[in-house]
Amino acid sequence: MAKELKDLTKRSENYSSWYNELVVKADLAEQSDVRGCMVIKPYGYAIWEKMQRVLDDKFKETGVQNAYFPLLIPKSFLSKEAEHVEGFAKECAVVTHYRLKTNEDKTGVVVDPAAKLEEELIIRPTSETIIWNTYKNWIQSYRDLPILCNQWCNVMRWEMRTRLFLRTAEFLWQEGHTAHATREEAEERAKLMLKVYADFAEQYMAVPVVQGVKSETERFAGALDTYTIEAMMQDGKALQSGTSHFLGQNFGKAFNVQFINKDNKLEYAWATSWGVSTRLMGALIMTHSDDNGLVLPPKLAPIQVVIVPIYKNAEQLKAIDEKVEGIVARLRALGISVKYDNADNKRPGFKFADYELKGVPVRLVMGGRDLENNTVEVMRRDTLEKETRTCDGIEDYVKTLLDEIQDNIYAKAKSYRDAHIYECDNYEDFKERVKEGGFFLCHWDGTAETEAKIKEDTQATIRCVPFEFEQTPGVDMVSGKPAKCRVLIARSY
């Protein structure tokens, strides 16, 4: 067994350490020497690229186009939308100078005090302000609307406590920003994009999500409504995996984006914004993986099938190479990504453990006996089950198996999640049980006071008013007042 795998902390011992170690050992990412900023390593980036490709196609199907807006935002822009500045202008990277010069003893460089900016620039924590400042010049008439732009980029928020993928100072994301002529159209777009995210999470990441709307406290700074998808990790905690905001006319007003509507009257444009980030990597890892390492959904796995030969000598390896060549070609012809690892500087056992750690969905092993019998050993990563199959038609079998794995890990995650969603109407009971994790469906009186008390008592927060669960009448479990709705409460990442 490979050393890396042996060293991996078990989930039951310490879930948090398990995650932190796994991200590094599976070569997904690592901390850099720049505080809070990560290096996304090639294997991790390959997964992110697959996510990007799928999402990008889905966005474009809805009419969205990509564009690119500046990294730096003038400080004054942030102050233009009152709530937005409260949420985003605080912990951020500030550019104050534009030049360095050699220091006096010529051993390094120092900031040139003469090169001070008149107005400081902020590295974008999100781009509503710079984008709406730009849209101002693009929008005169309802005929210029809608504008449906997205950008894939880096953003920066000066987080004090960071964790790879889950919370980093710099992260990669996409941010969509749309402008519309009517309130209805903007609300529809915000909901549509939430659906795109939910479908992506469930169909590609195999992560079941609860869709819903945030409470006022938990809304995006500057939004009238924030829609969210919430996933449950294996420790029962929630991970907010994507959000879509209906921004009303807040940014239209802040940046004076007015247009002539169909009735020939001046009106402020209606806005949405929506984003998912490299945080999705965290959701992916924590939902499916196990004590042996990553478990990746086949649809997002950079390598879907690995083939490892076991051989006694060069002659036998040559015979296996030839046999495998045909299998590889047939798998690739079906659009399956395959790696044949016949490198001779690592033993099969090391390779097995390494590909398990990296979550390759299907492993094929061919030894001398297999060669004689025209068979191959097939192992599926999700259940670790092995079986020996004939090589005839193995490509079709593997293709079906990949689909089955995709379905199975989704079903497993969904069954785990559903078993950990509780209806709860007793606050004492809630306080005790929420420590163990899980999603709690509770009646809420709709006040920020109750919400704050729950958070203070338990660290749990209202994740959303879920769309899919029945809204039954009842009383708030904290205040005893009549409830406005049932909400989903959980501790979260």
Next chain:
Amino acid sequence: MAKELKDLTKRSENYSSWYNELVVKADLAEQSDVRGCMVIKPYGYAIWEKMQRVLDDKFKETGVQNAYFPLLIPKSFLSKEAEHVEGFAKECAVVTHYRLKTNEDKTGVVVDPAAKLEEELIIRPTSETIIWNTYKNWIQSYRDLPILCNQWCNVMRWEMRTRLFLRTAEFLWQEGHTAHATREEAEERAKLMLKVYADFAEQYMAVPVVQGVKSETERFAGALDTYTIEAMMQDGKALQSGTSHFLGQNFGKAFNVQFINKDNKLEYAWATSWGVSTRLMGALIMTHSDDNGLVLPPKLAPIQVVIVPIYKNAEQLKAIDEKVEGIVARLRALGISVKYDNADNKRPGFKFADYELKGVPVRLVMGGRDLENNTVEVMRRDTLEKETRTCDGIEDYVKTLLDEIQDNIYAKAKSYRDAHIYECDNYEDFKERVKEGGFFLCHWDGTAETEAKIKEDTQATIRCVPFEFEQTPGVDMVSGKPAKCRVLIARSY
């Protein structure tokens, strides 16, 4: 004729204004309110995305993997490689603080003086330093090599005079960074990537390029050799379109990246880096476009074919719609991107001018007569030639025509360029002729003095020692001393 087109300055009047106007009028990009930073608009970004996709596939074919490294670089990293700091640590964006706070009268935000960074961070102007600082932990043995990473990202250089795409403070690019066990392998990689760039420029952008190696003065800061591709714009000026650097062991030594080689000895790793940027957009625009607007190579055009109906009434439009539907389907089946523009809020003449301005390679027009005759009018953007063709098999005709346009604009650009490459051995003659533009093949004594004098006298620089032209013996046209080689000299962007 659309207003936008009528207003476009002619190339012969003012080439520079023509370019600046065209970029904006064709909806490719615009200046933002952040000094030197551009907004890349959807139509411009769609071309960049096509470039990215092709290049990314080509990189991966050579074994390169994508990854992502931090945006911010500690100031001290930049000083570690002596030449590099001279070239890159000067004009750059410096982050000095990490928090804003509400000002006293609550009208805005100010930098929080308490949140000053211990060490300033620089927005990457290029990433050799942060990447080699990371590679240090990845490389122990020759078995860890080569490392072949690329990242697509934004970089920032505080340019004082900016022009859309050609020179902007922030720009998008890819930067490849490879580490090797031997000098030979690194040199080979640097040359290989130059070939990838040259092939891309010629086969996709339809831009002929001269490949060569830079003089010492013009090298990348920290490189032992910089390879370059140089394209000629329609004003005869050179545009450096991509560079690939052999960095020797400079960064290996600066960041102490040592490995055990095959002879079991400690050795510093060998490096290359290579990049192309959104500057390629400038090269694309300036090589092919004309006084009517953009001319795009079909392989990179977001819309390859536009179809415009001309109709008298709704009934006729309906009949044309139906007819065109079939043509669109057949074109798409051949992988051609088509837009059918039957919007009724713009007149055909406006549409014609607009799609010419945007460089759509092929335009089909169908009117009432065409409908009766089962014909369609075909116009190719490169020559503006029109002809009427039968609709039967029009998809195959258009497919062939797109290939022909791709070949034609390359041939046209190459013939223009070749007609403007001159051998020149007389300095007085050179000084006079270089004002008119063109590439000059001149004998050079290899000294920085001569190089500096040429630049001072004429603003022209040595673009490269070209690979493809014969090296004949001769004397330096400036110093009269024996020449080391023939170099390519030109004014440049």
